[in-house]
Amino acid sequence: MFYLHERVGFFTVRCSGDLESVRRAIEALWPRYFPNEALGITRMPALMADLFYADDLRLARLLAVASVVATGIAAFGIYVLAAYNVQRRAKEIVLRKLYGAGGAAVGRLVLREFALLVGAGALVGLPLAYVALQRYLGGFAERAPVGIWTIAAALLVALAVALGATLRHTLAAVRMRPLLALRE
Incomplete structure (x- = not known):
C-alpha cells in the first residue's frame, strides 16, 4: 500500500491473485484506521479513464x-x-x-x-x-x-x-x- 500525497487523498494497492479477497480485507481494515472517512474502491483502469x-x-x-x-x-x-x-x-x-x-x-x-x-x-x-x-x-x-x-x-x-x-x-x-x- 502506498500513500501518495496529502492532497491526492487515495491509496493505491497492487495485488495479484484474487481481487475480491483483497477488497474484503481492505473493507474490514478501513474502519479501524480511518473511521471518519468513507471507503470508495475503484480499479485503476476506471480511475485513469475518469482522470484523463x-x-x-x-x-x-x-x-x-x-x-x-x-x-x-x-x-x-x-x-x-x-x-x-x-x-x-x-x-x-x-x-x-x-x-x-x-x-x-x-x-x-x-x-x-x-x-x-x-x-x-x-x-x-x-x-x-x-x-x-x-x-x-x-x-x-x-x-x-x-x-x-x-x-x-x-x-x-x-x-x-x-x-x-x-x-x-x-x-x-x-x-x-x-x-x-x-x-x-
Missing part, C-alpha cells in the same frame, strides 16, 4: 448524438424531397411507363437524383471530415490508424439513409397507375 479520458468520452458521446440527429434530419429531408419529386414528376413517370419503361427504369429515374445529391455532398463533406479528423487526432501521442475505410463507411451510411428514405416513394412511382396521374 473523461473529456474525450464526453466529446465522443456528444459527437455520436449529434451524428444521429443530423442523420435523422437528413433522412427526413430526403424523404420529403422524394415525395415532392415523385408528385411533381408523376406525369413524366406515367408517360415513360406508357411508352414502355419498366419498373427498373422508373426506379433508376427517381433514385438517380438522390444518388447525385449524396455524391455531391460526399465530394464536399467527406474530405473536410477527413482533414478535421486528422487534425483532431494529431494532438494525441498514440492513436489508432484511421484510414480511408472510415470515409467509405460514412459514404455507405449516407447511401443507405438515402436509399431507405426514398424507397417508399420509388416503389410508389413504380406502382403508379397512369389513369390516376393523368386525370389531374
Whole structure:
C-alpha cells in the first residue's frame, strides 16, 4: 500500500491473485484506521479513464448524438424531397411507363437524383471530415490508424439513409397507375 500525497487523498494497492479477497480485507481494515472517512474502491483502469479520458468520452458521446440527429434530419429531408419529386414528376413517370419503361427504369429515374445529391455532398463533406479528423487526432501521442475505410463507411451510411428514405416513394412511382396521374 502506498500513500501518495496529502492532497491526492487515495491509496493505491497492487495485488495479484484474487481481487475480491483483497477488497474484503481492505473493507474490514478501513474502519479501524480511518473511521471518519468513507471507503470508495475503484480499479485503476476506471480511475485513469475518469482522470484523463473523461473529456474525450464526453466529446465522443456528444459527437455520436449529434451524428444521429443530423442523420435523422437528413433522412427526413430526403424523404420529403422524394415525395415532392415523385408528385411533381408523376406525369413524366406515367408517360415513360406508357411508352414502355419498366419498373427498373422508373426506379433508376427517381433514385438517380438522390444518388447525385449524396455524391455531391460526399465530394464536399467527406474530405473536410477527413482533414478535421486528422487534425483532431494529431494532438494525441498514440492513436489508432484511421484510414480511408472510415470515409467509405460514412459514404455507405449516407447511401443507405438515402436509399431507405426514398424507397417508399420509388416503389410508389413504380406502382403508379397512369389513369390516376393523368386525370389531374
